[in-house]
Amino acid sequence: MQQPDDWLDRDDGSAPNCAIEGGASAPVPVEGIRGTLTCEAPLDKFVWFKSGGKADWLFEPADIEDLKFFCEHLDGSMPIMALGVGSNMIIRDGGVPGIVIKLGKPFMDIEITGDTTLQAGSAAPVSIVSRRAAKAGIDGLAFFTGIPGSVGGVTRMNGGCYGRETCDVLTECDVILPDGQFVTLSNSDLQYSYRHSALPDGAIVVAARFEGFLGDPDTIKAEMDRISSERKDSQPIGSRTGGSTFKNPPGHSSWKLIDDAGLRGFKHGGAQVSEKHCNFLINTGDATSTEIEELGEIVREKVYANSGIQLEWEIKRVGRP
Numbered sequence: 001m002q003q004p005d006d007w008l009d010r011d012d013g014s015a016p017n018c019a020i021e022g023g024a025s026a027p028v029p030v031e032g033i034r035g036t037l038t039c040e041a042p043l044d045k046f047v048w049f050k051s052g053g054k055a056d057w058l059f060e061p062a063d064i065e066d067l068k069f070f071c072e073h074l075d076g077s078m079p080i081m082a083l084g085v086g087s088n089m090i091i092r093d094g095g096v097p098g099i100v101i102k103l104g105k106p107f108m109d110i111e112i113t114g115d116t117t118l119q120a121g122s123a124a125p126v127s128i129v130s131r132r133a134a135k136a137g138i139d140g141l142a143f144f145t146g147i148p149g150s151v152g153g154v155t156r157m158n159g160g161c162y163g164r165e166t167c168d169v170l171t172e173c174d175v176i177l178p179d180g181q182f183v184t185l186s187n188s189d190l191q192y193s194y195r196h197s198a199l200p201d202g203a204i205v206v207a208a209r210f211e212g213f214l215g216d217p218d219t220i221k222a223e224m225d226r227i228s229s230e231r232k233d234s235q236p237i238g239s240r241t242g243g244s245t246f247k248n249p250p251g252h253s254s255w256k257l258i259d260d261a262g263l264r265g266f267k268h269g270g271a272q273v274s275e276k277h278c279n280f281l282i283n284t285g286d287a288t289s290t291e292i293e294e295l296g297e298i299v300r301e302k303v304y305a306n307s308g309i310q311l312e313w314e315i316k317r318v319g320r321p
Ligand SMILES: Cc1cc2nc3c(=O)[nH]c(=O)nc-3n(C[C@H](O)[C@H](O)[C@H](O)COP(=O)(O)OP(=O)(O)OC[C@H]3O[C@@H](n4cnc5c(N)ncnc54)[C@H](O)[C@@H]3O)c2cc1C
Pocket: 048, 081, 082, 083, 084, 085, 086, 087, 088, 089, 103, 122, 146, 147, 148, 149, 150, 151, 152, 153, 154, 155, 156, 157, 158, 159, 160, 161, 203, 204, 205, 206, 235, 236, 237, 241, 242, 243, 244, 316
């Protein structure tokens, strides 16, 4: 059994605000947990925007069994949210209530399972999944090289680019439901649409299986290099950003609507509409999440005034204002 002092991990070394006598206020019994449970854990370091508040609790499970144990004992008493690599997320400044689950190394395995199939842990970056697929001569996953998210993130968001989406290659995924149940969901269970899946709230994807088609490794690699270099030229990849801010409305490109509204480079506090790609918002240094989200709302208002089109957020905004 781990004692509270061992498992409550505060990076500033100060005493936690929450009562931890005997783990009494911990959300689940301490006995049996093998992962790391952190009270009031800063989340800004986990998201691309590098802004936002703390999680009431952050749980980093040791493996699937540990996550299952944790959820079973939690038994729906607190909200649960999975965090991938935070490349499509604003964590609000007031922090996230309940439990944030962050999957790490134990969930990063990638295994080639057949001539055209592979399985990946949900913390694996999809860019690495695409590289492994290419090396094995599995075509169809090259587009993943342009997306900086994790397998879990693209599975929920139906991440895609260059005319392909996760739903074109995902066959099924393994999930731990908030009550600890392990289920396998098929592609059709997920009812994919543009940047959306029907994955239940609080469900944690732990692994996914993909199918492509036979291809030549060198040709696939050349396609991936092309995608990477196009991305470097057209997106603010080295910046504190959250990817595409708004979904493209049918028949329109969000960046063009934003540009036409005169907002390229527009600033609000420490947040700015990217000069390079208008559908990207940037934290120029010390922006709060409030400023970033307010900038997004200003953009929505001005685009609506200019074009009559309502932009819909693609970025997930979570937590207390
Ligand atoms: C420079 C840049 C370029 C980008 N380009 C693209 C692009 O071309 N196409 C595209 O689609 N996206 C793009 N994105 C956005 C982003 O990479 C994708 O949306 C990606 O799917 C998010 O993955 P993530 O791991 O960062 O998820 P997060 O941002 O951490 O989370 C996003 C959502 O997924 C959920 N989630 C994460 N992990 C899990 C899990 N294990 N189980 C259940 N739910 C989970 C979260 O709860 C949240 O709801 C870009 C982002 C950046 C910063």
